[in-house]
Amino acid sequence: MIRYAFDRFLQPSCVLLLALVMTFAFSGLTSAPAVMADDASASTSAPTAELASAAELSPSQQAFELLKGLSGTWIGKGAYSAGGDAFPAKHEYRVTAAGHTVMEVQNVGTDHEMVSMFYLEDGHLVLNHYCAGGNQPKMALDESLFAAEGTLNFDFLGGTNLDPKTDGHIHGGRFHLADDGTLKATWLSWSEGQPVGELVFTVQREEG
Numbered sequence: 051m052i053r054y055a056f057d058r059f060l061q062p063s064c065v066l067l068l069a070l071v072m073t074f075a076f077s078g079l080t081s082a083p084a085v086m087a088d089d090a091s092a093s094t095s096a097p098t099a100e101l102a103s104a105a106e107l108s109p110s111q112q113a114f115e116l117l118k119g120l121s122g123t124w125i126g127k128g129a130y131s132a133g134g135d136a137f138p139a140k141h142e143y144r145v146t147a148a149g150h151t152v153m154e155v156q157n158v159g160t161d162h163e164m165v166s167m168f169y170l171e172d173g174h175l176v177l178n179h180y181c182a183g184g185n186q187p188k189m190a191l192d193e194s195l196f197a198a199e200g201t202l203n204f205d206f207l208g209g210t211n212l213d214p215k216t217d218g219h220i221h222g223g224r225f226h227l228a229d230d231g232t233l234k235a236t237w238l239s240w241s242e243g244q245p246v247g248e249l250v251f252t253v254q255r256e257e258g
Contacts (some may be wrong), residue, residue, distance in 0.1 A: 109193040110175040113202050116227065117152040117168050118145050122235060126253030139251045141235075156251070166223075177204055180221050185212035186221050201226045215243045231255060
């Protein structure tokens with residue numbers, strides 16, 4: 051009698067337990083794809099957002115970010131287009147002013163050490179070159195050329211302690227970073243109101 055009563059109690063309980071197990075199992079199967087879908091959506095949306103953010107940068111902003119990426123020490127050779135032997139070159143790039151300025155130091159540790167400061171002025175990339183000649187020419191990025199070729203070409207705007215019609219000065223600068231990591235920096239020299247040659251540095255990032 052007791053066994054009969056126990057069996058009658060056990061059978062509905064087993065049925066109820068089986069129903070609960072099936073319910074949980076079914077809910078797990080149906081919710082898993084949703085979780086996977088959410089993960090897939092998150093993984094695909096991140097690169098898309100990064101690409102969209104990069105596409106929103108102006109040519110000047112993109113060029114400025116490229117310059118920031120040069121941070122470090124670069125070594126190689128310098129040469130004048132007019133002739134003469136090549137000479138050792140050591141340049142340093144540093145991001146400063148809370149990320150708002152890139153400083154380039156040419157000919158580090160020599161008597162002809164010079165500094166160029168790159169920054170955004172009203173959204174446009176400009177540079178001030180503090181020359182060993184005692185003048186300070188200012189130049190602005192050719193945005194159309196950068197957008198077309200990826201070359202940073204800076205055109206003369208003016209400067210201090212110089213008369214561009216008569217004084218010798220740096221009248222332009224051109225920077226190109228090759229796929230192999232070689233950086234070529236070309237400075238255009240002017241005197242008496244006309245070009246007189248180029249100073250070309252070919253450098254690579256110092257290892258270590």
